[in-house]
Amino acid sequence: MNNRNKLIVASLALVSVTLTGTAATSRALAQGTSQSGGSGTLVAMIAQKFHLNQSDVQAVFDQYQQQRQADRQQNFNDKLNQAIRTGQLTNTQKDLIVAKEQEVKTQLTQIRSMPAANDRKNAMHQLQSDLKSWAHQNNIGAQWLRFLSGPGQR
Numbered sequence: 001m002n003n004r005n006k007l008i009v010a011s012l013a014l015v016s017v018t019l020t021g022t023a024a025t026s027r028a029l030a031q032g033t034s035q036s037g038g039s040g041t042l043v044a045m046i047a048q049k050f051h052l053n054q055s056d057v058q059a060v061f062d063q064y065q066q067q068r069q070a071d072r073q074q075n076f077n078d079k080l081n082q083a084i085r086t087g088q089l090t091n092t093q094k095d096l097i098v099a100k101e102q103e104v105k106t107q108l109t110q111i112r113s114m115p116a117a118n119d120r121k122n123a124m125h126q127l128q129s130d131l132k133s134w135a136h137q138n139n140i141g142a143q144w145l146r147f148l149s150g151p152g153q154r
Contacts, residue, residue: 043057043058043061076146080094080097080098080144081094083144088141089140089144093138093139093140093144096138096140097140097144100131100134104127104131107127108127110123111123111124111127131145132145
C-alpha cells in the first residue's frame with residue numbers, strides 16, 4: 001500500500017471512529033446539507049482537504065456504512081438465535097421479529113421523508129406505540145425491538 005493510500009485509510013479510520021460516537025448528529029447534518037453543495041458535508045471536506053475525488057471518498061464511506069450495517073444485522077441475528085437456544089424466544093417469534101424489522105425499515109424511510117419535523121415526531125411516536133402493542137400481542141419483550149432505536153440509542 002503506497003503512502004497516499006495509507007494516509008487515506010488512516011484518515012478514514014479516524015473519521016469513522018469519530019462518526020461512530022456522533023452518528024445521530026452526523027446523520028442530521030448529512031440530511032440537512034446537499035452532497036453536491038461543496039464543503040458542507042464531511043465527505044466533501046475530506047475530499048477537499050486531502051485533494052481527493054469526492055466520489056471516491058463517498059464510495060469508501062458508503063462501503064464502510066454498508067459493512068457496519070451488515071455486522072450489526074449479523075450480531076442481532078446471532079442474539080436472536082441465542083435467545084431461541086436459551087428459550088427466551090421461539091422460532092416463530094424470531095420470524096415475526098425479522099419480518100417486522102423489514103416493515104419498520106420501510107416505515108422509517110417514509111417518516112424520514114416527511115418535510116415537517118412535528119409530523120416526523122408524531123409518526124415516530126405512533127410507530128413506537130404500534131410496535132409496543134404488536135410486541136405485547138406476540139409475547140415479545142421490548143429488548144427485541146432494537147430496530148426502533150436510531151444510531152447512538154442502542
